Structure formats: C-alpha cells, structure tokens
Amino acid sequence: MTRALESWLRVEQTAFCPGCGHGILLGAVVRACDELGLDRRRLLFVSGIGCAAWIPSPHIAADSLHTLHGRAVAYATGAKLVQPEMTTLVVSGDGDLSSIGGNHLIHAARRDIDLTVICGNNQIYGMTGGQTASTTPVGALSATDPRGNRYRPFDLCAVVMAAGARYAARWPVTRPRPLTDSIKRGIRTPGFAFIEAISPCPTQFGRRNRYEDLTRLYDAVDERCLPREEALRMSPEQIEGRYLVGEYD
Ligand SMILES: Cc1ncc(C[n+]2csc(CCOP(=O)(O)OP(=O)(O)O)c2C)c(N)n1
Numbered sequence: 001m002t003r004a005l006e007s008w009l010r011v012e013q014t015a016f017c018p019g020c021g022h023g024i025l026l027g028a029v030v031r032a033c034d035e036l037g038l039d040r041r042r043l044l045f046v047s048g049i050g051c052a053a054w055i056p057s058p059h060i061a062a063d064s065l066h067t068l069h070g071r072a073v074a075y076a077t078g079a080k081l082v083q084p085e086m087t088t089l090v091v092s093g094d095g096d097l098s099s100i101g102g103n104h105l106i107h108a109a110r111r112d113i114d115l116t117v118i119c120g121n122n123q124i125y126g127m128t129g130g131q132t133a134s135t136t137p138v139g140a141l142s143a144t145d146p147r148g149n150r151y152r153p154f155d156l157c158a159v160v161m162a163a164g165a166r167y168a169a170r171w172p173v174t175r176p177r178p179l180t181d182s183i184k185r186g187i188r189t190p191g192f193a194f195i196e197a198i199s200p201c202p203t204q205f206g207r208r209n210r211y212e213d214l215t216r217l218y219d220a221v222d223e224r225c226l227p228r229e230e231a232l233r234m235s236p237e238q239i240e241g242r243y244l245v246g247e248y249d
C-alpha cells in the first residue's frame with residue numbers, strides 16, 4: 001500500500017476475521033476516495049451496526065457517524081440536509097441496509113438524496129452469528145436455517161433502481177478495479193447512488209456452507225458472477241442463483 005493510501009487509515013490492525021471480504025472493500029473505498037482527490041475535511045462516512053459497518057469506523061481517517069442498526073441511511077439523510085456541501089458515503093452491511101434498514105434505503109433512493117451507499121453484501125448477518133438475511137441465497141445454510149434458506153434473496157441493485165436511484169453497480173470484491181471505479185462513479189453521481197460489493201464471509205457463511213478453504217469460497221463467489229448484459233439474453237432459469245455484475249444506469 002502506498003504512503004498516500006496509508007494516510008487514509010486510522011488503525012494499524014484490523015479486527016476483521018482472516019479472509020473477510022470487507023477488508024478488500026475497505027481498500028476499494030479508500031482507493032476511490034484517494035483517486036478522486038477528495039478533501040477529507042469535506043467527507044463524511046456513515047455506518048450502521050455489523051461487521052461491514054466497521055469499515056469506515058474505526059478504519060478510515062475521516063469523520064464518521066457509527067449509528068444504530070438499520071438507521072445509517074436515515075442519519076446520512078439528516079447529515080446531508082444540514083451540510084449539503086459534505087460528500088456523504090454510507091458504508092454498511094446487507095442486513096443493516098436491506099433487512100432492518102430496507103425502508104430507509106428505498107425512500108432515500110425515491111427522494112434521490114445525494115448519497116453514495118456502499119453495501120458490503122456477505123449474504124448473512126455476520127457479526128451476530130450467521131443468521132439468514134434478506135440477501136441469503138436459496139438453499140444456503142445459516143444459524144437460523146440449518147436445513148437451508150427457502151426464500152428468494154433481494155436483488156438489491158434492482159430494488160434501488162426501481163425505487164429511483166440514479167446509479168447502481170454490483171461487483172464481487174474479487175474484482176477490485178471495477179468495484180473501485182464504480183465507487184468513484186457513485187461518488188461523482190449527483191443524487192442517490194448504490195454500490196453492492198459481494199463480500200465473502202469465511203467465518204459465518206463459508207464455515208456453515210462447508211467451504212473447505214478460502215480459495216474455494218472466493219472462487220465460488222467469482223464463478224457465480226455473470227455480466228448483466230449477458231444475463232439480458234438468458235432465461236430466468238439460466239440466471240437463477242447468479243450474481244449479475246455490472247452497472248445499472
Ligand atoms: C435494533 C437492533 N436489532 C438487532 C441488532 C443486532 N444486530 C447487530 S448487527 C446485525 C446484523 C448485521 O448484519 P449485516 O448488516 O449484514 O452486517 P455484517 O456483520 O454481515 O457485515 C444485527 C442483527 C441490533 N444491534 N439492533
């Protein structure tokens with residue numbers, strides 16, 4: 001990591017589990033801010049509660065509001081209204097943003113609040129022990145679904161676009177360059193932007209779904225990705241269970 005990038009970090013050591021995809025997402029967020037040359041005195045991070053919510057606070061050396069579970073977008077909306085000149089980034093988890101916080105998310109998109117919301121989607125409630133989330137794939141095992149999840153997961157990018165977002169993008173953390181570029185594009189977008197990072201969780205998702213090692217878990221995530229443009233020419237059965245990656249605008 002270069003000295004310029006290091007200057008964005010507040011801590012020397014992370015508390016993330018070994019192999020957590022959120023660490024790669026942290027790198028992408030910091031790179032995006034650095035490459036855009038953002039003035040960190042005019043930058044505010046907002047997060048809720050969960051492992052992903054630790055990405056800005058304590059890791060990033062900029063102001064951050066570490067708020068209540070599910071309420072990151074609500075706090076960010078208030079902060080943006082009071083200080084519209086601040087670049088305001090929400091970084092939080094799939095559970096935080098789309099389960100308990102789902103209503104705040106869709107209404108911020110509908111109102112086109114000028115936020116960039118970055119979701120670390122590990123398909124599970126990681127921090128609290130691996131419960132099923134609104135993003136857990138059908139059939140996946142979790143603490144609350146030991147025989148497999150029955151319900152279809154949200155397509156978060158489609159949800160926010162339907163609600164009125166200006167820009168959305170989905171990438172796995174195994175593809176850090178397009179992920180970073182989409183975060184940059186989200187920040188530059190005036191109005192509501194949403195970036196979903198598919199982020200492997202070895203400790204809860206990987207262990208419960210019997211991935212033998214990190215390589216297999218990361219390969220499995222990457223192999224499930226399908227470019228959105230290709231998916232448009234395929235049947236619903238063919239794209240079942242795949243992550244449609246790319247930009248939505
Ligand atoms: C009102 C409220 N309900 C539930 C909790 C417990 N809780 C904290 S984080 C969390 C889920 C976090 O999952 P996610 O947002 O996906 O983040 P991850 O840890 O997976 O990165 C839950 C249920 C809480 N802190 N407050």
Ligand SMILES: [Mg+2]
Binds near residue numbers: 133
């Ligand atoms: Mg999660």
